Amino acid sequence: MKIDLNIFNEIISSIKNYKNLLVAFSGGIDSMVLIDILSLLRDKKIKNNLSFKFRAIHINHFLNKNSKKWAIYCKNECKKRNILYNIYEINLSKIKNNIEEKARNYRYKIFKKNIKSHEILLTAHHQDDQAETLLLSLKRGSGPLGLSSMNLNSKFYKNRIIRPLLNCSKIQIKNYAKYRKLNWIYDKSNDNEKFDRNFLRINIIPLFTKRWPKFNYLVSRTARLCYEQEKLLNDLLKKELNKLIKYDGSLYFKPLINMKKNKIFFLLRRWIHKNKIKMPSEKQINIILNEIILSKKKSMPIFHLSNKIISKYKNKLYILEKQECIKLDNTIILWKKKNNKLSLPENLGIIYKFFEKNIYYSEYFFLKKNKNKEFFMIFPIKIFIRLPNLNENIFIKFRNKKKSFHTIIKNKKYSLKKIFNKMSVPPWWRNRIPLLFYNNNLISALGLFVSDFAYPIINNKILKIIWKNNIKN
Structure with a gap:
C-alpha cells in the first residue's frame, strides 16, 4: 500500500500561512492521523517548505469509564512525537439530555480560554463529518447558512479555526492510519444509534454511498456552494444589517x-x-x-x-x-466603609470606591436631553459623588416591583420607574442595576445617573465609584 500524498497536500495548503497551531486531540483515528502528519511535516520527514510549531489539547468529558486511560494514552502519544500538550477535565457524566451538543459547547469554551492570541485552532473534521452535518441541518429545516455546514477556514472568536482534513474522505484517513500502523482510541458510544449523528453514519449514509459512491464528496460541494451563496448575500446586505x-x-x-x-x-x-x-x-x-x-x-x-x-x-x-432574567428583589447589601470593593451577586461584577481630592467633578459627567426636553446626568461606568456623612451608611439595593424608589434630580422628584422609562432601560435589567444609597437616599443607579443627594461636594473631597462588569447592554 502506498501512502496517499493528497492528504499531505490538503494539510500543507491549509496551514501554509500560519506559524502557531493548537490541535484538538481526542485520540480517535481522525485526530491521531492529523497530529501524526503534522509531526512528520514539522520534522521535515516529508519534504515541505513549512515552518510552524504546534501543541495539542485533550479534553476529558468523563462520559466513559475509560476516559482517564484515554487521557493518559493521548499524553503518551504526544510525548512520543515531542508535542507539547494540555489535558483538561469537564465532568459531564450527570448530563442526560443533548449530551452531544452540550459536550461540544463545553469543549469549544475550553478551546477559547486556552488558545493564545497568535494561534490557530485545528480540528480533524473530514468530508464524511461534513455530510453528516449537512443532513442534520436538513433535518432541522435550516436555511443556506445552516446547510453551508463547516468551512475549511473560518473565524473562531478573535482567532481562526481550520479543518485541514475537510476535503479528505474517511477512507483516505483509514488507509493512512493502516499504512503508518497507528493505534487510536475507539469510543463505543459511536455505535449508539440514539444519537442522530451515529444513526446517520451507521444506517443512512452507507445506503447513499453504496448507490452513489461520490455522495459525500457531492454533499461537501453542496455545502461549499451554500456557503458561497450565503457569503454573497451577506456582502450585499451587510451595511443594511449593521445599521439595524x-x-x-x-x-x-x-x-x-x-x-x-x-x-x-x-x-x-x-x-x-x-x-x-x-x-x-x-x-x-x-x-x-x-x-x-x-x-x-x-x-x-x-x-x-x-x-x-x-x-x-x-x-x-x-x-x-x-x-x-434572574430577579434580585429584596437584595440589600451593606457596603462597609472600610471596604474599598464589593462583589455583586449573579455575576454582576465588582464595585470599587476610591477617595479623591482636588478634582473638578463637573468635568466627568455630561447631560442628556430626552424628548420632553428634560435633562438627566449620565455616567458611563464611573461616577464622582460626595463622601457619606458620619451618620450615613452605604447600601447597594436592587429595584423591587413592590417597593417604588424615588429620588431628586434637578430639584424635581422622580420615581425610578419613570427614569428607567425615559432612558429606555429594558425591563429585564431594571432590577439588576445596582442602586447606591446613603441610608434611605438614592444617590445613583450605577452606569445611568446620579441624584441631587450626591451633592454638594465639600472641600473637594470626592468619592469615585467604578462598576466593573461585562454587561454589553
Whole structure:
C-alpha cells in the first residue's frame, strides 16, 4: 500500500500561512492521523517548505469509564512525537439530555480560554463529518447558512479555526492510519444509534454511498456552494444589517416589518448567527417574527432559542443570557466603609470606591436631553459623588416591583420607574442595576445617573465609584 500524498497536500495548503497551531486531540483515528502528519511535516520527514510549531489539547468529558486511560494514552502519544500538550477535565457524566451538543459547547469554551492570541485552532473534521452535518441541518429545516455546514477556514472568536482534513474522505484517513500502523482510541458510544449523528453514519449514509459512491464528496460541494451563496448575500446586505444593529447588540426591527419575508428571515438569521447561536429552523424564525416582533400583547413576549432568550423592548430585539432574567428583589447589601470593593451577586461584577481630592467633578459627567426636553446626568461606568456623612451608611439595593424608589434630580422628584422609562432601560435589567444609597437616599443607579443627594461636594473631597462588569447592554 502506498501512502496517499493528497492528504499531505490538503494539510500543507491549509496551514501554509500560519506559524502557531493548537490541535484538538481526542485520540480517535481522525485526530491521531492529523497530529501524526503534522509531526512528520514539522520534522521535515516529508519534504515541505513549512515552518510552524504546534501543541495539542485533550479534553476529558468523563462520559466513559475509560476516559482517564484515554487521557493518559493521548499524553503518551504526544510525548512520543515531542508535542507539547494540555489535558483538561469537564465532568459531564450527570448530563442526560443533548449530551452531544452540550459536550461540544463545553469543549469549544475550553478551546477559547486556552488558545493564545497568535494561534490557530485545528480540528480533524473530514468530508464524511461534513455530510453528516449537512443532513442534520436538513433535518432541522435550516436555511443556506445552516446547510453551508463547516468551512475549511473560518473565524473562531478573535482567532481562526481550520479543518485541514475537510476535503479528505474517511477512507483516505483509514488507509493512512493502516499504512503508518497507528493505534487510536475507539469510543463505543459511536455505535449508539440514539444519537442522530451515529444513526446517520451507521444506517443512512452507507445506503447513499453504496448507490452513489461520490455522495459525500457531492454533499461537501453542496455545502461549499451554500456557503458561497450565503457569503454573497451577506456582502450585499451587510451595511443594511449593521445599521439595524444597535450599540448594545440589539436589533432595531421596525424597518423589517415592511420588507419581504425572505429578506426578514435572512436578516434575522444573520443577526442570530452574529451572536454565536446555532442557526434556527424556519419554524423558529417564524415564531420570532409572529410571536415576538409582531406581537400586540402588553406583556413582554420571550422565546427560548438554544440556551438563550429572545425578547423585545421599544422596537428592538434582544438576545439575553438566562441569568439576565434572574430577579434580585429584596437584595440589600451593606457596603462597609472600610471596604474599598464589593462583589455583586449573579455575576454582576465588582464595585470599587476610591477617595479623591482636588478634582473638578463637573468635568466627568455630561447631560442628556430626552424628548420632553428634560435633562438627566449620565455616567458611563464611573461616577464622582460626595463622601457619606458620619451618620450615613452605604447600601447597594436592587429595584423591587413592590417597593417604588424615588429620588431628586434637578430639584424635581422622580420615581425610578419613570427614569428607567425615559432612558429606555429594558425591563429585564431594571432590577439588576445596582442602586447606591446613603441610608434611605438614592444617590445613583450605577452606569445611568446620579441624584441631587450626591451633592454638594465639600472641600473637594470626592468619592469615585467604578462598576466593573461585562454587561454589553
